[in-house]
Amino acid sequence: xxxxxxxxxxxxxxxxxxxxxxxxxxxxxxxxxxxxxxxxxxxxxxxxxxxxxxxxxxxxxxxxxxxxxxxxxxxxxxxxxxxxxxxxxxxxxxxxxxxxxxxxxxxxxxxxxxx
Amino acid sequence: xxxxxxxxxxxxxxxxxxxxxxxxxxxxxxxxxxxxxxxxxxxxxxxxxxxxxxxxxxxxxxxxxxxxxxxxxxxxxxxxxxxxxxxxxxxxxxxxxxxxxxxxxxxxxxxxxxx
Amino acid sequence: xxxxxxxxxxxxxxxxxxxxxxxxxxxxxxxxxxxxxxxxxxxxxxxxxxxxxxxxxxxxxxxxxxxxxxxxxxxxxxxxxxxxxxxxxxxxxxxxxxxxxxxxxxxxxxxxxxx
Numbered sequence: 001x002x003x004x005x006x007x008x009x010x011x012x013x014x015x016x017x018x019x020x021x022x023x024x025x026x027x028x029x030x031x032x033x034x035x036x037x038x039x040x041x042x043x044x045x046x047x048x049x050x051x052x053x054x055x056x057x058x059x060x061x062x063x064x065x066x067x068x069x070x071x072x073x074x075x076x077x078x079x080x081x082x083x084x085x086x087x088x089x090x091x092x093x094x095x096x097x098x099x100x101x102x103x104x105x106x107x108x109x110x111x112x113x114x115x
Numbered sequence: 116x117x118x119x120x121x122x123x124x125x126x127x128x129x130x131x132x133x134x135x136x137x138x139x140x141x142x143x144x145x146x147x148x149x150x151x152x153x154x155x156x157x158x159x160x161x162x163x164x165x166x167x168x169x170x171x172x173x174x175x176x177x178x179x180x181x182x183x184x185x186x187x188x189x190x191x192x193x194x195x196x197x198x199x200x201x202x203x204x205x206x207x208x209x210x211x212x213x214x215x216x217x218x219x220x221x222x223x224x225x226x227x228x229x230x
Numbered sequence: 231x232x233x234x235x236x237x238x239x240x241x242x243x244x245x246x247x248x249x250x251x252x253x254x255x256x257x258x259x260x261x262x263x264x265x266x267x268x269x270x271x272x273x274x275x276x277x278x279x280x281x282x283x284x285x286x287x288x289x290x291x292x293x294x295x296x297x298x299x300x301x302x303x304x305x306x307x308x309x310x311x312x313x314x315x316x317x318x319x320x321x322x323x324x325x326x327x328x329x330x331x332x333x334x335x336x337x338x339x340x341x342x343x344x345x
Contacts, residue, residue: 001250003290003344005319011312012323016292018344019250020116020134023293026324060118062131063138063227067326071214082126089120093127094141094225096182096213098326099301110324112293114118114133135231135249175233177246178253178342186329197241204235208242209256209340211297211328229233229248 032104036073040080061091071097137228147219155195176206186212262334266303270310291321301327
């Protein structure tokens with residue numbers, strides 16, 4: 001099966017497509033001053049863009065992993081997630097607390113999707 | 116490849132099947148008052164049920180991710196895991212500490228399995 | 231699709247191959263006294279060996295998850311990662327902080343790769 005890498009830098013690719021399966025890097029917000037809802041919105045927009053580049057969209061997400069630096073903001077993140085997710089085609093999901101690469105990052109989301 | 120979603124709610128599906136590959140959501144215990152061993156047992160029973168619904172079973176688990184809110188209870192979780200896992204067909208596994216969505220949740224397990 | 235398990239013990243397999251997709255367990259260092267850079271080197275060598283056993287190599291890694299017990303050593307880990315990764319074929323990646331199974335473990339890495 002073919003492997004296609006999207007938005008690759010020397011350290012990682014933001015997205016890798018293997019046959020019919022798409023893996024994204026953990027996405028974080030560009031505006032690190034945004035609150036949990038704002039960072040979540042930015043991340044989901046980046047995932048939409050990556051999926052589009054890979055020839056897919058959010059209706060085909062299989063699995064999502066969400067890391068939050070402070071799980072007590074779970075509801076704030078979910079408010080944005082729930083408004084964004086394709087409710088006819090919701091992915092499997094896990095959401096746990098982990099500190100992220102920079103203290104300013106409050107949310108990170110990586111997904112596996114189908115083409 | 117076809118995508119089938121099992122036990123879907125507006126936020127997530129508990130299980131998504133893509134061709135021959137099955138992704139589950141992170142499973143947590145229903146009885147949040149149970150200790151680590153008890154919560155682990157409940158979670159593994161839920162995974163058994165999801166795999167059955169997806170047309171698979173624990174002999175076909177490829178990979179498991181285990182999050183524990185307190186990794187010092189690692190051995191207590193493993194006691195239940197070791198008695199449950201198909202020792203002829205054990206999956207790849209990672210187990211790390213992360214606080215979970217509710218303080219009462221001590222263990223969360225998500226898996227990728229084959230059909 | 232066939233399932234092949236590599237380096238299996240009663241609790242887990244270090245690697246599981248499903249069709250064209252390879253899942254590794256979270257790898258940790260054998261020398262637990264090593265610093266972050268040393269542990270990262272050992273882990274990446276173990277991943278090279280597992281990929282070789284599975285009939286693959288680091289140019290075909292699709293996704294990597296890196297857990298660090300202290301994310302403040304992010305740059306130290308990345309120094310070793312950046313020197314090791316196939317810069318022509320970098321994987322998707324997420325790196326987050328989680329305490330690991332033993333306090334001495336500073337880094338754990340699990341990957342999904344193509345055959």
